[in-house]
Amino acid sequence: KCNQERLWNSIMEIGQIGHVDVEGSKVGGCHRLALTDKDKQARDLFIGWAKEIGCTLRVDAVGNIFLRRAGTDNDLPPVITGSHLDTQPTGGKFDGIFGCLAGLETLRCLEEQNIKTLRPIEVVVWTNEEGARFKPAMLGSGVYAGVFKLNDVLTTKDESGITLGDELSRLGYQELINNEDPGCYQYYEIHIEQGPVLEALEIDLGIVAGVLGMRWYDVEVTGRSCHAGPSPMNLRNDALVGVAEMITELTKLASSFSKDSRCTFGELNIPNSSTNVSPGKVNFSLDLREGRLEELDELQTKAFEIMHRIAFHHDLELSIKETWSLPPCPFDESCLTNIQQACEATYPEIKPHTLISGAGHDAVYISRVAPTAMIFVPSEDGLSHNEREYTSPEQLEKGCNVLLNTIILAANA
Amino acid sequence: KCNQERLWNSIMEIGQIGHVDVEGSKVGGCHRLALTDKDKQARDLFIGWAKEIGCTLRVDAVGNIFLRRAGTDNDLPPVITGSHLDTQPTGGKFDGIFGCLAGLETLRCLEEQNIKTLRPIEVVVWTNEEGARFKPAMLGSGVYAGVFKLNDVLTTKDESGITLGDELSRLGYQELINNEDPGCYQYYEIHIEQGPVLEALEIDLGIVAGVLGMRWYDVEVTGRSCHAGPSPMNLRNDALVGVAEMITELTKLASSFSKDSRCTFGELNIPNSSTNVSPGKVNFSLDLREGRLEELDELQTKAFEIMHRIAFHHDLELSIKETWSLPPCPFDESCLTNIQQACEATYPEIKPHTLISGAGHDAVYISRVAPTAMIFVPSEDGLSHNEREYTSPEQLEKGCNVLLNTIILAANA
Numbered sequence: 001k002c003n004q005e006r007l008w009n010s011i012m013e014i015g016q017i018g019h020v021d022v023e024g025s026k027v028g029g030c031h032r033l034a035l036t037d038k039d040k041q042a043r044d045l046f047i048g049w050a051k052e053i054g055c056t057l058r059v060d061a062v063g064n065i066f067l068r069r070a071g072t073d074n075d076l077p078p079v080i081t082g083s084h085l086d087t088q089p090t091g092g093k094f095d096g097i098f099g100c101l102a103g104l105e106t107l108r109c110l111e112e113q114n115i116k117t118l119r120p121i122e123v124v125v126w127t128n129e130e131g132a133r134f135k136p137a138m139l140g141s142g143v144y145a146g147v148f149k150l151n152d153v154l155t156t157k158d159e160s161g162i163t164l165g166d167e168l169s170r171l172g173y174q175e176l177i178n179n180e181d182p183g184c185y186q187y188y189e190i191h192i193e194q195g196p197v198l199e200a201l202e203i204d205l206g207i208v209a210g211v212l213g214m215r216w217y218d219v220e221v222t223g224r225s226c227h228a229g230p231s232p233m234n235l236r237n238d239a240l241v242g243v244a245e246m247i248t249e250l251t252k253l254a255s256s257f258s259k260d261s262r263c264t265f266g267e268l269n270i271p272n273s274s275t276n277v278s279p280g281k282v283n284f285s286l287d288l289r290e291g292r293l294e295e296l297d298e299l300q301t302k303a304f305e306i307m308h309r310i311a312f313h314h315d316l317e318l319s320i321k322e323t324w325s326l327p328p329c330p331f332d333e334s335c336l337t338n339i340q341q342a343c344e345a346t347y348p349e350i351k352p353h354t355l356i357s358g359a360g361h362d363a364v365y366i367s368r369v370a371p372t373a374m375i376f377v378p379s380e381d382g383l384s385h386n387e388r389e390y391t392s393p394e395q396l397e398k399g400c401n402v403l404l405n406t407i408i409l410a411a412n413a
Numbered sequence: 414k415c416n417q418e419r420l421w422n423s424i425m426e427i428g429q430i431g432h433v434d435v436e437g438s439k440v441g442g443c444h445r446l447a448l449t450d451k452d453k454q455a456r457d458l459f460i461g462w463a464k465e466i467g468c469t470l471r472v473d474a475v476g477n478i479f480l481r482r483a484g485t486d487n488d489l490p491p492v493i494t495g496s497h498l499d500t501q502p503t504g505g506k507f508d509g510i511f512g513c514l515a516g517l518e519t520l521r522c523l524e525e526q527n528i529k530t531l532r533p534i535e536v537v538v539w540t541n542e543e544g545a546r547f548k549p550a551m552l553g554s555g556v557y558a559g560v561f562k563l564n565d566v567l568t569t570k571d572e573s574g575i576t577l578g579d580e581l582s583r584l585g586y587q588e589l590i591n592n593e594d595p596g597c598y599q600y601y602e603i604h605i606e607q608g609p610v611l612e613a614l615e616i617d618l619g620i621v622a623g624v625l626g627m628r629w630y631d632v633e634v635t636g637r638s639c640h641a642g643p644s645p646m647n648l649r650n651d652a653l654v655g656v657a658e659m660i661t662e663l664t665k666l667a668s669s670f671s672k673d674s675r676c677t678f679g680e681l682n683i684p685n686s687s688t689n690v691s692p693g694k695v696n697f698s699l700d701l702r703e704g705r706l707e708e709l710d711e712l713q714t715k716a717f718e719i720m721h722r723i724a725f726h727h728d729l730e731l732s733i734k735e736t737w738s739l740p741p742c743p744f745d746e747s748c749l750t751n752i753q754q755a756c757e758a759t760y761p762e763i764k765p766h767t768l769i770s771g772a773g774h775d776a777v778y779i780s781r782v783a784p785t786a787m788i789f790v791p792s793e794d795g796l797s798h799n800e801r802e803y804t805s806p807e808q809l810e811k812g813c814n815v816l817l818n819t820i821i822l823a824a825n826a
């Protein structure tokens with residue numbers, strides 16, 4: 001059994017790094033973009049805690065951090081658990097952070113109760129999971145899984161032109177430490193749901209059977225800028241007016257397409273905008289998600305058709321560039337069974353709910369190189385990527401206990 | 414008669430300061446925001462040219478530049494003509510610049526042909542007409558006319574927090590030179606039309622009877638940000654989805670309201686935006702224009718109703734702040750008659766077209782303190798606030814000749 005208070009206090013303490021007071025929030029939000037000074041502070045604090053309980057440190061070439069508790073047979077590949085410490089620009093205190101701290105709490109319990117496991121156990125902190133600063137998301141786990149080339153990721157730039165590699169070395173996280181890959185026997189990640197399903201069902205434990213497929217696009221719409229005064233409405237060629245229709249139509253499409261379909265316009269920019277200039281160019285991001293590959297393809301086809309039709313109708317040029325693509329990801333059956341068993345053993349009175357994650361997680365990439373599954377705990381109001389994100393100490397404790405018992409099962413197999 | 418080649422060459426030479434090559438543009442565009450280093454270069458060049466023909470310099474407290482050619486009775490208030498040298502972020506080579514250079518060409522002709530006038534004549538360069546860097550537009554002429562308080566304008570900040578006053582002193586234009594206001598007998602401004610009317614009529618000369626009323630608003634729409642993946646479409650509270658509907662509906666409203674109504678969304682910003690976050694807040698600018706005050710009021714009322722209805726329907730908070738308001742402005746009858754007479758004398762074969770300007774001009778503010786009117790020349794394709802802005806040397810010459818003869822009429826009255 002884990003220590004609820006220690007788990008909660010650690011989450012709150014690390015959440016002070018980047019803390020923001022927010023009206024209507026129980027614990028405040030957290031602004032801690034990947035590989036900023038604040039991210040380094042959080043990483044350093046986390047490593048310090050793990051070292052206090054005797055863990056050894058490994059850092060790989062993209063700054064992923066592995067903290068290892070030895071097993072009785074250290075030639076066996078470790079069981080790995082963890083998540084990320086970076087947040088969205090207006091993030092909360094739980095997304096990612098809970099997964100790392102629950103991993104740490106697991107090791108603290110094993111150490112405290114002097115429990116030995118056959119396999120070593122590692123807690124991992126993946127670099128730049130959110131994709132808010134460096135795009136796309138899940139870059140660190142993507143490199144680990146061989147999905148992204150190391151050099152491509154190191155030269156990825158943020159909005160101000162700084163590369164991920166430069167930030168790693170500025171923060172002292174480019175230094176390879178014990179960088180010999182011991183492999184991964186199984187990977188487990190616990191996370192807040194970031195959606196409303198578990199809360200609505202009033203079930204505190206979720207077993208994540210898989211993740212929606214998702215695609216990101218950079219869209220550029222070009223018309224002709226003109227003066228806001230002398231240009232009659234019917235002679236304009238306003239890119240934003242076309243884009244507004246696209247937003248409305250695609251939102252309608254995704255709302256009626258299937259229960260799993262999602263369509264989000266997260267970023268929108270008018271280059272060189274000015275109050276009295278009708279926009280000649282608009283750039284925006286489009287994020288489409290679906291549960292099955294054929295449906296994702298169909299959603300994309302329909303969305304593109306609509307955008308082309310609107311662009312044609314308004315005499316606008318349209319360019320759509322895919323920047324990230326992830327097929328729907330089913331998790332490993334035996335890992336799911338381990339979680340199921342750990343749930344039954346720990347909370348026989350709870351019937352955990354099996355669900356599909358709408359959010360991508362590092363676990364998606366790791367599932368390509370090791371058997372993987374995830375555990376969810378509820379999110380209050382289904383909120384995430386929002387400063388008001390919240391999960392209660394009791395709910396976090398339940399999830400952490402299931403993780404602990406899952407890890408013990410896996411590490412002794 | 415003015416010197417077409419000299420006028421054109423001067424416009425092209427000053428347009429090199431901030432020049433950008435643009436595909437499909439005959440002469441390229443110009444990026445020269447108010448009170449940047451480039452604006453200073455253009456001001457210095459302009460002053461140098463005027464001094465070469467013996468003009469004396471006056472600079473007032475907001476950096477407006479007056480270049481004076483003496484009359485035979487220098488106790489009389491001068492006839493003033495001019496415009497501005499600043500451009501939009503993606504501006505052209507004629508908006509404002511032509512008015513300053515046509516004023517200079519007028520003085521060059523008088524000097525060359527040794528023509529004396531009773532009254533002194535001044536060519537003026539107003540500070541920050543465009544409103545692209547410091548908001549709102551027409552700040553320099555607004556201070557001159559007593560519409561804005563000097564100190565408010567000096568402390569106005571650009572997007573990066575730099576004040577207009579700081580920039581004036583950095584560029585050496587805070588220094589008062591001969592800053593004693595001699596008054597203004599009449600003010601004439603020549604400008605490109607920035608719209609399609611004269612070109613469609615194939616008439617090269619426009620007499621501007623007045624200017625549309627216009628209002629600027631800062632609008633903020635607030636919903637709740639959430640994660641692009643786990644949040645079902647029907648549970649979202651997406652500010653951008655609401656704003657997209659507002660853009661579509663208000664564009665429709667202005668398109669059918671009256672032939673003079675205009676509605677423009679020039680700027681739109683999602684604070685802390687991220688690809689996988691559905692926007693919780695959107696800020697945008699709204700620019701409404703109409704020909705008559707009652708209609709402007711009615712347009713505003715309807716626009717606000719629509720925005721409130723959409724906000725309510727999507728459960729969004731809405732805040733609308735008016736940032737600038739200009740009632741419709743009729744110009745002075747006797748000034749208009751002078752222009753009419755100058756047209757008849759110079760180009761008896763042309764029947765100039767009388768029209769209303771959709772763009773605000775420094776002349777609007779000056780009309781509150783001195784009799785004022787404007788002359789227009791055509792804009793190719795009706796384009797302005799666009800790098801492809803163009804008016805031919807022949808058309809500029811015609812306008813300049815009418816200005817020259819108008820000024821001679823006025824300066825001898």
Ligand SMILES: NC(=O)NCCC(=O)O
Pocket residue numbers: 095129130131137138358359360361640641642689
């Ligand atoms: N969990 C999470 O926020 N992941 C970021 C990737 C995504 O957009 O789903």
Ligand SMILES: NC(=O)NCCC(=O)O
Pocket residue numbers: 227228229276508542543544550551771772773774
């Ligand atoms: N002429 C011009 O571009 N003026 C700027 C003020 C306006 O937006 O009309």
